[in-house]
Amino acid sequence: MNILVPLKRVPDYAVKAKLSPDSQSVVTDGVKWIVNPFDEIAVEEAVRIKEKRPDTEIVVVSIGPSSTTEQVRTALAMGADRAILVTTDGAVDSDLAHRVLAEIVARGDYRLVIMGKQAIDSDASQTGPLLASRLNWPQATFASKLEIDDTWTSATVTREVDGGLETVQIQLPGVVTTDLRLNEPRYPSLPGIVKAKKQPLEEIPLASLGIESAPKLKIHQFAYPPQRKAGTKVSSVEELVAKLQNDAKVL
Amino acid sequence: MGSVALYIENNGEKLPKSSLSALAAALEIKQAHGHEKVIGVLIGGTGTSAAANEAAQYGLDEVLYVQSSALEQYLALQYAETLKLAVDAVQPAVIVAASTSRGKDFLPRIAQLFDAGQASDCTAILPGGKYRRPMYAGNVLADVEITTAVQVVTIRPSAFGAASKAGTCAVRELAVHVLEEPRMKFVRFDQVKNERPELGEAEIVVSGGRALKSAETFQQHILPLADALGAAVGASRAAVDSGYAPNDWQVGQTGKVVAPKLYIAVGISGAIQHLAGMKDSKTIVAINKDSEAPIFEVADYGLVADLFEVVPQLTEAVKKARGQ
Ligand SMILES: Cc1cc2nc3c(=O)[nH]c(=O)nc-3n(C[C@H](O)[C@H](O)[C@H](O)COP(=O)(O)OP(=O)(O)OC[C@H]3O[C@@H](n4cnc5c(N)ncnc54)[C@H](O)[C@@H]3O)c2cc1C
Numbered sequence: 031m032n033i034l035v036p037l038k039r040v041p042d043y044a045v046k047a048k049l050s051p052d053s054q055s056v057v058t059d060g061v062k063w064i065v066n067p068f069d070e071i072a073v074e075e076a077v078r079i080k081e082k083r084p085d086t087e088i089v090v091v092s093i094g095p096s097s098t099t100e101q102v103r104t105a106l107a108m109g110a111d112r113a114i115l116v117t118t119d120g121a122v123d124s125d126l127a128h129r130v131l132a133e134i135v136a137r138g139d140y141r142l143v144i145m146g147k148q149a150i151d152s153d154a155s156q157t158g159p160l161l162a163s164r165l166n167w168p169q170a171t172f173a174s175k176l177e178i179d180d181t182w183t184s185a186t187v188t189r190e191v192d193g194g195l196e197t198v199q200i201q202l203p204g205v206v207t208t209d210l211r212l213n214e215p216r217y218p219s220l221p222g223i224v225k226a227k228k229q230p231l232e233e234i235p236l237a238s239l240g241i242e243s244a245p246k247l248k249i250h251q252f253a254y255p256p257q258r259k260a261g262t263k264v265s266s267v268e269e270l271v272a273k274l275q276n277d278a279k280v281l
Numbered sequence: 282m283g284s285v286a287l288y289i290e291n292n293g294e295k296l297p298k299s300s301l302s303a304l305a306a307a308l309e310i311k312q313a314h315g316h317e318k319v320i321g322v323l324i325g326g327t328g329t330s331a332a333a334n335e336a337a338q339y340g341l342d343e344v345l346y347v348q349s350s351a352l353e354q355y356l357a358l359q360y361a362e363t364l365k366l367a368v369d370a371v372q373p374a375v376i377v378a379a380s381t382s383r384g385k386d387f388l389p390r391i392a393q394l395f396d397a398g399q400a401s402d403c404t405a406i407l408p409g410g411k412y413r414r415p416m417y418a419g420n421v422l423a424d425v426e427i428t429t430a431v432q433v434v435t436i437r438p439s440a441f442g443a444a445s446k447a448g449t450c451a452v453r454e455l456a457v458h459v460l461e462e463p464r465m466k467f468v469r470f471d472q473v474k475n476e477r478p479e480l481g482e483a484e485i486v487v488s489g490g491r492a493l494k495s496a497e498t499f500q501q502h503i504l505p506l507a508d509a510l511g512a513a514v515g516a517s518r519a520a521v522d523s524g525y526a527p528n529d530w531q532v533g534q535t536g537k538v539v540a541p542k543l544y545i546a547v548g549i550s551g552a553i554q555h556l557a558g559m560k561d562s563k564t565i566v567a568i569n570k571d572s573e574a575p576i577f578e579v580a581d582y583g584l585v586a587d588l589f590e591v592v593p594q595l596t597e598a599v600k601k602a603r604g605q
Contacts, residue, residue: 047417159389191382197468246398261581
């Protein structure tokens with residue numbers, strides 16, 4: 031059975047985003063690119079499934095400039111079988127991404143799509159459900175546990191939702207999005223990294239897919255949020271309580 | 282021009298605070314963007330008609346609801362199909378919902394079904410048909426315009442106050458045929474037992490981090506302080522990952538976003554991802570033994586100390602101050 035794992039490259043999560051001087055864009059020159067952490071969890075989950083069921087084929091797909099091959103190779107080194115990179119130098123938002131992914135799904139024979147619940151740059155949390163809806167597939171978002179039955183007919187998924195943990199069963203094919211507690215992604219092994227260099231990576235120019243790509247969302251400008259003023263250090267619990275009572279008036 | 286359709290999430294007969302925030306945001310969108318009316322839409326099982334009557338008291342123009350035993354449990358496919366049918370009747374220009382876990386789960390499906398652009402997790406309604414939304418863990422704000430005929434907007438509940446009661450409007454039940462959908466089944470819900478205020482609704486939040494060391498010590502230190510303050514309890518990702526606190530308590534970029542009057546961060550370093558979930562709190566207190574911890578950069582009051590020493594003292598001092 032085939033699993034598709036879409037992944038996005040995003041700027042390193044440890045670094046604060048910076049704006050261009052005209053506030054028209056977020057600076058990406060010189061940033062360190064990584065695999066979106068939630069997508070890394072998705073790759074790991076697919077690899078764990080394959081370890082239990084060797085007849086699984088894992089295909090990773092990304093959309094971005096040619097240099098995204100680096101992040102795609104990371105996923106191959108973790109244990110994916112082959113990769114597709116849909117190349118474009120343009121902006122890719124959730125809407126465009128889900129259209130491209132639907133086209134990739136249509137060109138294969140996938141039983142399951144596992145992807146991140148959100149990308150940590152755009153923070154939109156849309157692509158998974160958008161894709162599921164376009165395919166008219168069921169979905170289970172925010173997964174912290176995923177079990178697939180023996181015949182790949184259904185998946186039982188525990189979801190991290192408001193108020194606790196919800197378990198649902200979805201029929202396959204379906205879309206699952208990952209939450210932080212699903213697994214801890216492995217580091218690619220050295221042999222994995224060597225092997226990844228030779229694994230198949232197909233590049234498809236976005237333009238060749240014939241996808242309507244007029245953006246539905248137009249960003250007019252960016253700004254930094256208001257910065258908090260630096261506060262004061264207190265030296266004791268008594269002083270803290272006094273400040274909270276008399277200055278902040280929150281007690 | 283056109284109307285605003287507002288999906289109102291209900292919990293049986295109850296409307297959570299997030300729904301009242303979405304309500305306030307929808308009314309603001311109507312005002313700011315010149316729409317004719319706001320129509321509230323509820324869908325669900327038992328209790329939905331009562332919740333619809335409750336929702337009708339906040340100044341909406343009309344409330345519609347679909348109540349069916351097939352909607353007793355929330356499931357994305359069923360809810361998306363039903364909301365689509367219910368909202369079709371309204372022919373809305375904008376569809377609004379709160380960005381709760383449910384809103385995040387199925388509003389993109391609504392956007393897809395209407396071929397609409399979606400602005401997620403908006404924190405402000407701007408003039409000229411625009412919305413403001415945070416990106417990059419809240420370090421950047423983007424002013425966006427949705428260019429499609431139908432717009433989908435989810436709003437961040439902590440950024441909008443709860444709507445207050447205003448005129449009562451008509452309530453109408455919609456007879457929507459809810460399709461049999463065998464492809465998604467509810468299995469079970471393991472609810473976090475919690476008698477404390479809800480994280481998203483509380484005026485005070487006490488959060489614990491990795492420094493709490495274990496579930497037991499988390500409970501021994503954070504919970505008594507929270508209870509003395511009548512506060513909700515939050516946690517950092519590290520505390521949740523380590524099993525000190527349930528997932529529902531995670532505050533941050535990829536957990537809950539809160540903006541209480543008082544936020545107390547205990548043994549939390551203040552990573553970008555955590556700050557994203559609490560830096561709009563009115564007053565922030567940080568307790569950390571490392572004076573260089575980044576949490577102090579956003580804290581109004583910082584106490585550099587060992588939490589195991591000072592948190593019990595603080596709990597006692599709070600009790601005394603509040604005459605408990
Ligand atoms: C994709 C992604 C999403 C994420 N989403 C979130 C999110 O939503 N929310 C979130 O919180 N994090 C999130 N994180 C994790 C985040 O980057 C940090 O790793 C996390 O917030 C750290 O938690 P912490 O502050 O409890 O632990 P640490 O960073 O380990 O900090 C512990 C702190 O406790 C202090 N300390 C230790 N002992 C004591 C003591 N005895 N007394 C007082 N102080 C003490 C230390 O000085 C230190 O500052 C995310 C990360 C990624 C990659």
